[in-house]
Amino acid sequence: MGMAKVIERVPVRRRAPALLVALSFAFAAMSGCGGDAKPTVGSETHFLTLCADASCPSGSECLCGVCTKVCSSDAECSSYGASATCASLSPRVAEGRCPADDSPAAMCDLTCLETPDCGKLGASFRCEQGYCRPRDEAPEPEPSSCSVEPLARSEVVVLGDSLIELSAFTADLETAGTTAGVFAASDNLRSYAAAALSWLADNSVSIHRQYDTARTEGTARLVVMDGGATDMLKIPCGSTPTTDCAAMQNAAAGAELILDSLAADGVEHVVYFFYGDAPPASELIAVKPSIDVLRPLVENACGKSELACHFLDLRPVFAPHPEYFAEDGINLTAAGAAAIADAVVTVLVDRCVAAPSGG
Secondary structure, X not given: OOOOOOOOOOOOOOOOOHHHHHHHHHHHHOOXXXXXXXXXXXXXXXXXXXXXXXXXXXXXXXXXXXXXXXXXXXXXXXXXXXXXXXXXXHHHHHHOOOOOOOOOOEEEEOEOOOHHHHHHHOOOEEEEOOEEEEOOOOOOOOOOOOOOOOEEHHHEEEEOOHHHHOOOHHHHHHHHHHHHOOEEOOOOOEEOOOHHHOEOOOOOOEHHHHHHHHHHOOOXXXXXXXXXXXXXXXXXXXXXXXXXXXXXXXXXXXHHHHHHHHHHOOOOEEEEXXXXXXXXXXXXXXXXXXXXXXXXXXXXXXXXXOOEEEEEEOHHHHOOOHHHEOOXXXXXXXXXXHHHHHHHHHHHHHOOOOOOOOO
């Protein structure tokens, strides 16, 4: 597979879709897909309720838009329940989700992968970018000035499926990033994207194997990736999928696992772009319900990662542009690959991941 919140036709002649052909290798190798108590929150604590600067009760304070408290260990958050943890704020500061100037190192919070994980907080809570939050939107933090330097292109690793492998995306990203001044003009981006190794779930033909190769060939500061469509391609969760489906759970767990691996290896940022809607005549239109269920699970895995993970939903950038899809309605045209590359570069600049010298 494959601008964002910062910002994912009908065939002229029938032919075997390149994506399905390319991914058949992966499916041939795989025959299938493969009670902790939560905080009880009452009106006394106001834990994780939205706040203004001075609207939290005694014993808590307004941090990153919610009522909680500063912490240095999980034990300090036990009064909020066994599932409350002391969560580092540095990734969210780097993503622009918390203010850069006055955020503490960590605060008590509750991670999640889906909204039922937030049930004990009350019906008004949902899982939002990996953390339980009230359904009312929190105010956006003020943007901070950007003073980072360009990245060496050899420090950038690209992982993913055939939307990357079978298109000019990597070359477009290298050109767009270098032109914008976010990549230094030396070496090349390191792309390991391969349709035959494109499962998100951890197995012998997964994106995890791409990263195994990448880490042996050098360290990375930035990873740009997609992933998840291969897991859903055979529609293992049926026409009305739910998060309880084993394939869905395996894919979500795989997303968490690879992000954990990247964080453990010292990767600083990930830009994870997720698929635009396929045109109505696409071979993949039947997969859309599964992709739609998987999307928030991957976004939440990204949001609660211990590294700065910037999730790009490509639907807004693809919706008005059917010409971004090839004749098969699956793969990318040159314009589609370039549009994704431009969206990634926009995030790198807007989130201060990289910027022109002196920017």
